[in-house]
Amino acid sequence: MNTWRIAAVVTLVAAGWAPAGLADAPETLPTLEACFLSDSQHHTVVLEVASKDKQRQRGLMNRTTLPEDAGMLFTYQAERSANHGFWMYQTLIPLDIAYLDQQGVIVSIRTMTPCPPSEGRNCPTYPSGEPFWNAVEMNEGYFAARNITPGDQLLWPAAEACQP
Structure with missing residues (x-):
């Protein structure tokens, strides 16, 4: 009987089944150190990099906290229009977004x-x-607290760009 149970579990795992919550576990994204340059001030941050569609779609969904000097960088291979926006569906923490x-x-x-x-689909963009x-x-509040405004710049990698 145990052989049948093991075979059933192996079959379900191979078919892509996972217990509730496990299938939705966030992918570990690469990180980079960058800095915002504002009025000659450097503000170093650690950013998770979302460069693929699936990563960008998930974003910071279901996170309950975000370290003070951490965030997520969304990269694209082509320019996005002024009408392209982000939404906060299933995002649990208030965020600021800087478009670059x-x-x-x-x-x-x-x-x-x-x-x-x-x-659901009624979330604003x-x-x-x-x-x-x-x-x-x-x-x-991250940007306001550091007087980071439009016209300021995000530089990376930080080792080369953020020297005091």
């Missing part, structure tokens, strides 16, 4: 509020208002 041009210059910053799963190539999500 191809050189890492901030073109706009938006504050995004969590949207509970019960809201937060368009950049300007064409952009990349976006960075940080904890709400």
